[in-house]
Amino acid sequence: MDGTVGAVSRNGVYSFTKPNRESITLLAGLGVEGDVHAGETVKHRSRMRKDPSQPNLRQVHLMHEELFDEVRAAGFEVAAGQLGENVTTRGIDLPALPTGTRLRLGEDAVVEVTGLRNPCAQIDGFHKGLLKQVVERGADGSVRFKAGIMGVVAAGGVVRPGDPITVELPDGPHRPLHIV
Template identity: 75%
Template structure:
């Protein structure tokens, strides 16, 4: 199961969306160079308020481009970077990956998958009703999160649209993704 990077985004200021870039540089143990969420400890405002010493398990936000088609069918216009992701991919079912999966992005960068993005109410500020499209409930009542995955940078490198994404699953037993 391999795929392709379709877009890369970053923003040095707190903002819901992140503008597309020609390249981004991933820094081992930190995240996306120049991005507001880069760092060893948490950078998301709500997480800082809870405990600013928590490790940053959300250094890189990845989202599957296939989500955008489904959102478009539901009447929403969403593109790369609009939901704050750093890397948009195609051809990989990101949400089905287990914790600890390694994603090689391009020639050098490696991101270890830590969990699911937990979307917040800011999504409805971006487009009203969008939160219901990216968070729902399965038939058994469990919460289903569709707004991408989070990871930490294990090996730095430059990432650009068109780069290959190689998936390396961890040893079994696999742990399903949970919100981070």
């Protein structure tokens, strides 16, 4: 179940997309150095309006590159960083991971998975109709969110494209991811 870092991205200003970088530095308890969403307390504007003192469970946004392949088959061109993620992965079904999974990125960095990204209307602003591609409805009416996962930085370090990702599942029973 291990994978690889495909791309890393950050942006110091609020913007839907994040430019790719040669590397990013993860800071324990804060997030991505130089990224607008870094901090101990929530930095997403909608969540700040509700309660700016709540803990930031969305310090790092990870998205599986396989989603880009999937939406490409439906006619949408999406590249790493364009949906606002900090780390694009390859080889791991991120939305299927349980809460509390630890992802070792490169030599030192560790991200603890806190939950799912809530796909928002900005995705349709980027590409009209794309939101329906990242929110899947099952025959039973269940909803599966595929727009990536969120986590907090448990251990800092530099992360680069090509770095290995090691998945460490939490002790059971496993809890499925929910939107954070």
